[in-house]
Amino acid sequence: MNRRSFLTTTAATAVLAASGLPAFAADPLKIGFIYVGPVGDMGWSYQHDQGRQAIEKEYGDKVQVTFMESVAEGPDAERALTQLALAGNKLIFATSFGYMDSVMNVAAKFPDVKFEHATGYKSAENVATYDARFYEGRAIQGTIAGRMTKTNKIGYIGSFPIPEVIQGINAAYIHAKKVNPDVEMKVVWAYTWFDPAKEADAAAALISEGCDFVLQHTDSTAPQAKAQEAGNVYTFGQASDMSAFAPKPRVGSTIDNWAPYYIERVGAALDGSWKTQATWGGIGTGMVGIGEITSEVPEEVKAEAMALKDKIGAGEYHPFTGPLNKQDGSAWLAAGETPEDGVLAGMNFFVEGISAELPK
Known part of the structure; x- marks a missing residue:
């Protein structure tokens, strides 16, 4: 969008708001997931995908969620994460321990993208970690x-x-x-x-x-x-x-119950309160x-x-x-x-x- 079209859109939005008519809806938050196995493994990746589906159910058209399955740890993961970032995803969940270095490498190249890494221990200003006991x-x-x-x-x-x-x-x-x-x-x-x-x-x-x-x-x-x-x-x-x-x-x-965590973190990204953190939940938290x-x-x-x-x-x-x-x-x-x-x-x-x- 050039500067002129931006100003036109902004002005139109202001007029609609003043008239009491609905303003243009914000673009949905684009979210990406990568899984180390197929979503049908009935184990680890399956449960993460259940969490992804919970996000869609909770936030509806406020989000646009995609996933990539059976992504091997190593160079394949780095390519997949880069692809998701280039596609405009602003929140990316990497759901396997061996993705850690790939997450850190790609996060350094895309500082405006938020990354969440499951079971890892390396973090950055735009990289959070989450794990279960x-x-x-x-x-x-x-x-x-x-x-x-x-x-x-x-x-x-x-x-x-x-x-x-x-x-x-x-x-x-x-x-x-x-x-x-x-x-x-x-x-x-x-x-x-x-x-x-x-x-x-x-x-x-x-x-x-x-x-x-x-x-x-x-x-x-x-x-x-x-x-x-x-x-x-x-x-x-x-x-x-x-x-x-x-x-x-x-x-x-x-x-593994990832859905509450995913819903919470997507909510934080939507309302602007997302920040890096390390989460390690267990039976007591329901994770x-x-x-x-x-x-x-x-x-x-x-x-x-x-x-x-x-x-x-x-x-x-x-x-x-x-x-x-x-x-x-x-x-x-x-x-x-x-x-x-x-x-x-x-x-x-x-x-x-x-x-x-x-x-x-």
């Missing part, structure tokens, strides 16, 4: 698995050895061990967020080692299908309810939900798990409460001590009792 849900899963396992072997499919995943493995093991001193934790690294074939292979490897519970930090339902084939193996839904596999093998789930615990779980175990959920949600209990040692036996937390968030955010060790090797 997934480890809180893993503590509840560990309690159920520890109570129900017949083999005393619990398996965990890790995506990448980053703090978020290590937190989950540790929390699940600690709480399984609390209720079953004989429990062992087996870990297989898939080195992917979403790859059904690799996830199925990882589940099969854990099952072959005698694990009758398989937890996952990957996004497809392939581990559920592999457990269903085995017949005597239980699983938990990851990120979404994965209810198609209930009541067995999926006996419970952690649910981490606990899905249906099925009839396969004994009532007393369900009650114990839900009581733990309520204590965590109320802030009465922290899943990492000492005494706890690191894997090498060195002291980490004294009795009753809990870690600061910065320590958790950089977690790079297993706790004592886990025999699996942590990749460097």
Whole structure:
């Protein structure tokens, strides 16, 4: 728009306002999302897309929302983010940890665009971060698995050895061990967020080692299908309810509820109050939900798990409460001590009792 057309439009708007007639509607806020997996993965990306749809429902024609799915971390992500910025999107949500450096690079080139990065820790004046305390849900899963396992072997499919995943493995093991001193934790690294074939292979490897519970930090339902084939193996839904596999093998789930956060942040962008921040929500804020615990779980175990959920949600209990040692036996937390968030955010060790090797 040139200066003359701008002045004409402004004057016309003023005349309409003075006459009591409706003024021209403001252009919608253009918002972009990128997902590491397909929106139909029924896990991580699916839940983020549910949040995107919640934005559209909440704000209607005030927003124009687009998404790009199955965007690989690395150069592809940087190209996708650049494309969204060049297309006029003024608020962009990047929904995977491995997008972090790409977000920072593109944000530096587009200072007038607001970026939100899920699970990252780097920020800037136009880059905010948001994360969920997934480890809180893993503590509840560990309690159920520890109570129900017949083999005393619990398996965990890790995506990448980053703090978020290590937190989950540790929390699940600690709480399984609390209720079953004989429990062992087996870990297989898939080195992917979403790859059904690799996830199925990882589940099969854990099952072959005698694990009758398989937890996952990957996004497809392939581990559920592999457990269903085995017949005597239980699983938990990851990120979404994965209810198609209930009541067995999926006996419970952690649910990532991003919608309230997305609605709040879009509202801030619309009213001009958006600013960079770091958000780390959990059960207490509703960002981490606990899905249906099925009839396969004994009532007393369900009650114990839900009581733990309520204590965590109320802030009465922290899943990492000492005494706890690191894997090498060195002291980490004294009795009753809990870690600061910065320590958790950089977690790079297993706790004592886990025999699996942590990749460097």
